[in-house]
Amino acid sequence: xxxxxxxxxxxxxxxxxxxxxxxxxxxxxxxxxxxxxxxxxxxxxxxxxxxxxxxxxxxxxxxxxxxxxxxxxxxxxxxxxxxxxxxxxxxxxxxxxxxxxxxxxxxxxx
Amino acid sequence: xxxxxxxxxxxxxxxxxxxxxxxxxxxxxxxxxxxxxxxxxxxxxxxxxxxxxxxxxxxxxxxxxxxxxxxxxxxxxxxxxxxxxxxxxxxxxxxxxxxxxxxxxxxxxxxxx
Numbered sequence: 001x002x003x004x005x006x007x008x009x010x011x012x013x014x015x016x017x018x019x020x021x022x023x024x025x026x027x028x029x030x031x032x033x034x035x036x037x038x039x040x041x042x043x044x045x046x047x048x049x050x051x052x053x054x055x056x057x058x059x060x061x062x063x064x065x066x067x068x069x070x071x072x073x074x075x076x077x078x079x080x081x082x083x084x085x086x087x088x089x090x091x092x093x094x095x096x097x098x099x100x101x102x103x104x105x106x107x108x109x110x
Numbered sequence: 111x112x113x114x115x116x117x118x119x120x121x122x123x124x125x126x127x128x129x130x131x132x133x134x135x136x137x138x139x140x141x142x143x144x145x146x147x148x149x150x151x152x153x154x155x156x157x158x159x160x161x162x163x164x165x166x167x168x169x170x171x172x173x174x175x176x177x178x179x180x181x182x183x184x185x186x187x188x189x190x191x192x193x194x195x196x197x198x199x200x201x202x203x204x205x206x207x208x209x210x211x212x213x214x215x216x217x218x219x220x221x222x223x
Contacts, residue, residue: 032210038154041198043214051210089154091212097167098144098204098212102153 004092006101013080014109020076021104023090027071032093035064035075037086038103044089047075080108112137116201116215123222129174129188131218133201136182141203143184144212145176148198157199160184161206196222 005024013019023033032051036044048057053068061078077084087103116133123129135141145157156169158176166176173192177185184201201215 034210034212040148041217041219043200043216044154046212049210087153093204093210093212097142097156097159097169098202099156099169100146100154 004090004099004101006088006090006104008104009102010105010107012107012109015080015082017080017108018076018078019080019106020074021088021106023073023075023092023101025071025073025090025092026094027068029094030068030071030092033066033068033073034091034093034098035073036089036091036100038089039086047088075104077106080106082108082110084108112203112213114201114203114213114215116218118218119216120219121221123191123220125193125222126190129186129191129195129220131186131199131201131220133184133186133215134182135184135203138182138203138205140181140206142206143178143182144202144204145184145186146200146202148200154200158184158186191222193222196220 007022034049035047038044048064050066055066057064064075066073085108087105089100089103091098091100113136143160146154147157160166160178174188199218202212204212
């Protein structure tokens, strides 16, 4: 099972601020990295699946980058809005069970 | 297209009672199946996963068990619920052939009283 670390554990930002989080994972035996947005007691919402080193994906104000050689991915949110408040989860996919990091809990203060 | 169904959506059970949560996937064959739990104040914890019928791996010692009686059916069970079993349970599936992607059911909120 691939171990995954996410940082920070929680983050409070003002509305309009940009922010970013980190997901670290073993770079061996890897073929995809998933990012999800998760509100408590709801089904996680898939944001990105990235497979290639150097991949960069964007969805509205949210983007993500992937470095498979050093084993990390960054998620960026530009101009945070209160509706961005959620826990952001990452999961490295290495042909083993999909194990999630503990997530970064983002609170955007209006 | 593929769909995943998980039920019930909410459940209130007394301590000591049995549990059965069911999850089915449609539109794909031989998926990997997962049960996750979010306990209060914690992340999304993997409980069980299955790569085929009758093949179950458990990640966390606990009061729960899982079974996969059919290719696209995954069941989470307990013989006697504990208060600590309360939480939000999610079923998920991914492609069995290594194609990336994981898809979640709508979740079950279990309250043990």
